[in-house]
Amino acid sequence: MTDVLRVEHLGRVLPLAVPVTLLTDVSLAFQPASFTVITGPSGSGKSSLLYLLGLLDVPTTGEVFVDGTPTSALDDAARTRLRLAVFGFVFQFHFLLPEFTVLDNVMLPMRQLGRLTRPQMKDRAMELLAQLDMADQANKRPDALSGGQRQRTAVARALANDPPVVLADEPTGALDTKNAAAVFAILAGLAQQGRTVIAVTHDEGLAGTSPRRVHLVDGRVVRDAALG
Numbered sequence: 767m768t769d770v771l772r773v774e775h776l777g778r779v780l781p782l783a784v785p786v787t788l789l790t791d792v793s794l795a796f797q798p799a800s801f802t803v804i805t806g807p808s809g810s811g812k813s814s815l816l817y818l819l820g821l822l823d824v825p826t827t828g829e830v831f832v833d834g835t836p837t838s839a840l841d842d843a844a845r846t847r848l849r850l851a852v853f854g855f856v857f858q859f860h861f862l863l864p865e866f867t868v869l870d871n872v873m874l875p876m877r878q879l880g881r882l883t884r885p886q887m888k889d890r891a892m893e894l895l896a897q898l899d900m901a902d903q904a905n906k907r908p909d910a911l912s913g914g915q916r917q918r919t920a921v922a923r924a925l926a927n928d929p930p931v932v933l934a935d936e937p938t939g940a941l942d943t944k945n946a947a948a949v950f951a952i953l954a955g956l957a958q959q960g961r962t963v964i965a966v967t968h969d970e971g972l973a974g975t976s977p978r979r980v981h982l983v984d985g986r987v988v989r990d991a992a993l994g
Contacts, residue, residue, distance in 0.1 A: 768834065769795040770930055770962045771819060776828035778814055778985075788814040789985040792828070796964060798930065801957035803973045804966045806982035812966045813935050815982065819964060820933045821849045850879045854924030856953075858936035860916045862908040868895065868919050869904040875926040894922040898952065914945035921952055932956055934965040938972060946972065 776792040779785050789811045796802060804812050817823040818830060821837060830837045832852055837845065854875075862871045872891040876882050882890065895901045898918045908916055917937065924932055934953060938946035950965075950972045957963040967973050981989035 768797075769831070770798050770833060771796040771964075772831040772834075773819065773825075774829050774831070776815070776818060776830070777826050778811075778818060778823065779826045787985055789818070789825075792985075792987055794980060794987065794990065796931075796962050798962055799957055799960045800978065801954055801963045801976050802965070802978040802980060803976040804964065804980045804982065805968070805970075805973050808968075810982040811985040812982055814985075816933050816935050816964065816966050820853045820855060820931075821845050822855075847879075850875060850927060852929055852931055854927070854929040854932045856917070856920050856924045856932065856934040856937045858939040860908070860920040862916060862919060862923075864908055867905050867907055868900065868911070871908070871919060872922045872926055875923060879927050881927070891922070891926065894925050895919075898922050912945075913941055914948060917941060917945070917949050918952070921949070925956075929961070931962045931964070934963070936966055936968065938967065938969060950975065 772795040774793050777790050778788040780788065792815060804815060806812050814823070818825050821830065832848060837848065840848065869888065869891050872894060873887045876887040876890065892901060892904060895904055898921060900915060900918050900922060903911060903915060908919070911919065932953065937953065938949050941949060946969065953963050953965055954975070973979055978992050979989070980987055
């Protein structure tokens with residue numbers, strides 16, 4: 767099976783007066799229909815790795831391959847378009863635009879990619895919201911939603927362009943236990959539907975429910991194991 771996403775000998779160093787090493791010699795591969803959690807102590811490089819995987823940052827050394835194609839030589843415009851087409855992002859804080867309705871927030875990535883007409887975008891957004899039990903909230907603004915509803919909206923937005931890869935950075939960090947479990951179950955379901963899902967989490971209980979766990983310490987992979 768072809769890897770959807772692969773990194774080889776990835777390194778990231780912040781070029782400060784005293785350089786700070788975030789990641790060192792990370793090599794990983796991710797297949798379709800897989801769910802991987804990334805764990806590690808604070809400052810271990812978890813979020814840095816996720817940002818590199820999603821082309822939100824550029825490695826100092828090594829390479830990120832998307833469907834087997836290297837990305838280091840892409841210019842900013844090409845990286846942005848590839849990111850919009852391939853990746854959906856869910857963050858700890860939902861980053862919904864407060865002046866937009868739930869529906870418009872979900873439609874935003876589709877507008878940026880420019881593949882669909884407005885009626886098609888609306889239909890797609892409503893379909894996603896319905897799948898996440900949020901259709902009845904479509905015309906509300908984010909400040910009228912609960913924390914769990916905001917994060918479900920963020921998941922719908924991440925799926926707007928039908929990305930093969932979903933990256934989640936502490937997606938349950940701001941939620942109570944019940945909503946955290948619900949969001950993690952949604953992510954697991956996305957993997958079962960064929961997507962590649964990679965989630966950073968500090969929650970040991972949730973991490974233990976994932977089929978694969980990558981553990982980082984001081985910017986290095988110290989464990990990469992199937993669970994269960």
